[in-house]
Amino acid sequence: xxxxxxxxxxxxxxxxxxxxxxxxxYPIGKRRTAIxxxxxxxxxxxxxxxxxxxxxxxxxxxxxxxxxxxxxxHGLGRRIDLTATLPFAxxxxxxxNNSETRAGITDINIGLSFHFPSVDYKRYFTLKTAVGVxxxxxxxxxxxGFASKAVxxxxxYSFTPYKNGYAILEFMYTRFxxxxxxxxxxxxxxxxxxxxxxxxxVTASLAHLVSQxxxxxxxxxxxxxxxxxxxxxxxxxxxxxxxxxxxxxxAYYTLLGRNAGLGLGVNxxxxxxxx
Amino acid sequence: MIIxxxxxxxxxxxxxxxxxxYSVSIANKYKVKQEGTFTAIVETEMGQVVSxxxxxxxxxxxxxxxxxxxxxxxxxxxxxxxxxxxxxxxYDDTAQYAFGYEIGRINTPYYLPPDFDEFWQxxxxxxxKVDPQYKITRSEEHSTKYHDVYRVxxxxxxxxxxxxxxxxxxxxxxxxxxxxxxxxxxxxxPLLFDEFISFAVNVRGIDKKYQKEFNPDDKEQIMINxxxxxxxxxxxxxxxxxxxxxxxxxxxxxxxxxxxxxxxGGSQGATMGLVTAALVPDKINAVIxxxxxxxxxxxxxxxxxxxxxxxxxxxxIVRYLRxxxxxxEEQMLETFNYFDLQNFxxxxxxxxxxxxxxxxDFISPGSAIAAYxxxxxxARAASELYIFPDLGHEIxxxxxxxxxxxxAEQAVKRRKR
Numbered sequence: 001x002x003x004x005x006x007x008x009x010x011x012x013x014x015x016x017x018x019x020x021x022x023x024x025x026y027p028i029g030k031r032r033t034a035i036x037x038x039x040x041x042x043x044x045x046x047x048x049x050x051x052x053x054x055x056x057x058x059x060x061x062x063x064x065x066x067x068x069x070x071x072x073x074h075g076l077g078r079r080i081d082l083t084a085t086l087p088f089a090x091x092x093x094x095x096x097n098n099s100e101t102r103a104g105i106t107d108i109n110i111g112l113s114f115h116f117p118s119v120d121y122k123r124y125f126t127l128k129t130a131v132g133v134x135x136x137x138x139x140x141x142x143x144x145g146f147a148s149k150a151v152x153x154x155x156x157y158s159f160t161p162y163k164n165g166y167a168i169l170e171f172m173y174t175r176f177x178x179x180x181x182x183x184x185x186x187x188x189x190x191x192x193x194x195x196x197x198x199x200x201x202v203t204a205s206l207a208h209l210v211s212q213x214x215x216x217x218x219x220x221x222x223x224x225x226x227x228x229x230x231x232x233x234x235x236x237x238x239x240x241x242x243x244x245x246x247x248x249x250x251a252y253y254t255l256l257g258r259n260a261g262l263g264l265g266v267n268x269x270x271x272x273x274x275x
Numbered sequence: 276m277i278i279x280x281x282x283x284x285x286x287x288x289x290x291x292x293x294x295x296x297y298s299v300s301i302a303n304k305y306k307v308k309q310e311g312t313f314t315a316i317v318e319t320e321m322g323q324v325v326s327x328x329x330x331x332x333x334x335x336x337x338x339x340x341x342x343x344x345x346x347x348x349x350x351x352x353x354x355x356x357x358x359x360x361x362x363x364x365x366y367d368d369t370a371q372y373a374f375g376y377e378i379g380r381i382n383t384p385y386y387l388p389p390d391f392d393e394f395w396q397x398x399x400x401x402x403x404k405v406d407p408q409y410k411i412t413r414s415e416e417h418s419t420k421y422h423d424v425y426r427v428x429x430x431x432x433x434x435x436x437x438x439x440x441x442x443x444x445x446x447x448x449x450x451x452x453x454x455x456x457x458x459x460x461x462x463x464x465p466l467l468f469d470e471f472i473s474f475a476v477n478v479r480g481i482d483k484k485y486q487k488e489f490n491p492d493d494k495e496q497i498m499i500n501x502x503x504x505x506x507x508x509x510x511x512x513x514x515x516x517x518x519x520x521x522x523x524x525x526x527x528x529x530x531x532x533x534x535x536x537x538x539x540g541g542s543q544g545a546t547m548g549l550v551t552a553a554l555v556p557d558k559i560n561a562v563i564x565x566x567x568x569x570x571x572x573x574x575x576x577x578x579x580x581x582x583x584x585x586x587x588x589x590x591x592i593v594r595y596l597r598x599x600x601x602x603x604e605e606q607m608l609e610t611f612n613y614f615d616l617q618n619f620x621x622x623x624x625x626x627x628x629x630x631x632x633x634x635x636d637f638i639s640p641g642s643a644i645a646a647y648x649x650x651x652x653x654a655r656a657a658s659e660l661y662i663f664p665d666l667g668h669e670i671x672x673x674x675x676x677x678x679x680x681x682x683a684e685q686a687v688k689r690r691k692r
Contacts, residue, residue: 241446
């Protein structure tokens with residue numbers, strides 16, 4: 001049952017960071033706003049054990065979640081963006097005859113991005129900083145996350161690798177503050193995309209998250225593990241349907257990991273750019 | 276010999292609190308030693324020498340010398356040409372550079388006709404009386420998978436016909452509008468923007484079909500009817516620009532967001548955009564003006580005439596005055612003052628993105644900057660001036676990218692209607 005829970009943490013951490021990466025991380029523009037609403041469905045009945053070996057849950061055991069979030073990006077200046085994310089999750093864990101469901105607002109994130117363009121404005125170096133505040137307490141399983149405040153620091157480099165293409169090389173560091181054993185999380189990702197035509201983009205992203213903690217002891221209750229890693233691949237297709245609205249569908253899959261859940265997830269998000 | 280001069284500030288603009296410094300690098304590609312001098316001669320736009328800074332040179336065969344020079348500060352604000360003369364044993368060369376000094380203080384006298392406002396109010400009233408006769412025809416030739424393009428024919432002052440290309444993105448939505456004006460006698464083609472509806476305006480004189488009516492005596496355009504301010508060609512041209520705005524404002528149903536209308540152009544198109552924003556300040560949100568022309572005719576013409584080799588428009592004017600001795604420079608300027616960009620600048624109320632190349636042979640860069648300085652304080656505070664010391668009548672490619680960013684920024688703010 002609990003084997004899937006560690007993935008919840010991983011899932012949300014990754015998702016919050018990956019939303020908005022469907023295109024190069026250019027500044028949104030002074031006084032412009034982009035609002036992204038996300039719906040995610042995730043299902044898992046396997047996990048990677050401490051040795052990275054893919055293991056099946058007991059028959060009939062699974063983890064399922066639906067996740068909604070609202071992300072707002074606003075251009076405070078020509079090169080500074082404010083980002084805020086309000087996530088809501090509903091998750092169900094089935095273990096034998098026992099089924100648990102919990103829903104609520106999870107980790108609220110507020111951050112700033114500072115963009116530094118190249119002379120030709122085609123490449124950007126971006127510094128990111130954010131804080132995460134949990135809007136829940138871990139007093140009922142299945143847990144929605146670490147229930148810990150967090151600070152995030154990161155940097156990325158957006159560039160054009162080929163005609164009509166875009167790419168982002170990013171590194172993020174997250175420190176969970178409320179517990180002495182963290183964890184510290186390091187995430188590296190490479191996103192490559194191409195405008196298939198003027199309105200349609202296809203994006204692939206490879207990300208690896210390493211969660212490290214002095215608490216390295218393996219616990220069969222994976223939610224207590226703070227030491228895990230996982231690599232995911234996600235592919236998305238977005239299509240602009242009018243001047244302001246771009247819906248995007250994204251699928252992701254865990255390629256490998258340790259103490260992490262395996263599953264296939266689907267994101268559907270709609271970005272509205274204002275004005 | 277390869278000589279490189281780089282100003283300590285990328286934009287080549289210096290202020291009284293700082294030194295005017297250049298780094299100089301001279302590479303001797305010869306197999307013989309070079310001895311001689313490097314001289315930085317600073318001149319006003321009119322060619323008066325204000326300082327000379329000399330450095331003795333000794334460069335070994337195939338050697339290189341790098342050094343810094345400090346230019347004495349000029350007494351007055353302005354744009355200065357810097358001639359870098361290298362004279363050595365076997366090599367003589369002079370390269371041209373330019374820098375600005377205290378450009379925010381550059382000012383030129385107004386030659387504002389007392390009836391300037393009345394003149395243009397009358398022109399606008401006269402235009403309003405002319406039925407525009409809009410004719411919108413879909414252009415299959417220019418339409419694309421993503422844009423519908425229409426040729427819009429209309430008539431302006433004196434019932435003179437002209438046209439433009441209206442490009443509308445096919446994706447549904449209400450779009451901000453960009454009105455684009457072209458350079459001197461240059462046809463502009465449809466501008467295909469994803470985030471904007473664009474209207475590329477070809478004022479009178481562009482359509483070859485009406486060339487005979489436009490210029491029956493085959494004069495240089497700038498001199499057509501220069502003898503009479505009421506018949507001067509630019510009265511009709513500037514009113515065509517206003518008619519293009521009229522067209523936009525009467526076709527909101529085509530998806531245009533009339534609370535966000537911007538104008539842009541380069542060279543003469545920049546001037547037309549600025550004049551339009553001055554004449555209908557309540558209808559234009561922002562203007563992009565790269566390398567504007569026709570600013571302070573008196574000074575510009577004086578600078579133009581002072582050059583060793585005459586360039587346009589000074590050469591055309593000199594020729595015209597020579598061929599028409601009964602028409603004096605003073606008389607010409609009396610007409611031109613009604614059309615001088617600097618007289619329109621204080622009437623602009625919106626932000627302007629303004630670019631000037633300091634080695635522009637077609638204008639006096641100092642006059643162009645002086646015109647920018649004549650923006651109202653509030654408009655100037657919201658505007659941006661970009662200086663390119665190594666460029667002539669052009670802007671760098673990267674500035675074009677910035678123009679896109681700036682436009683998007685300006686299109687955010689809705690104008691009250």
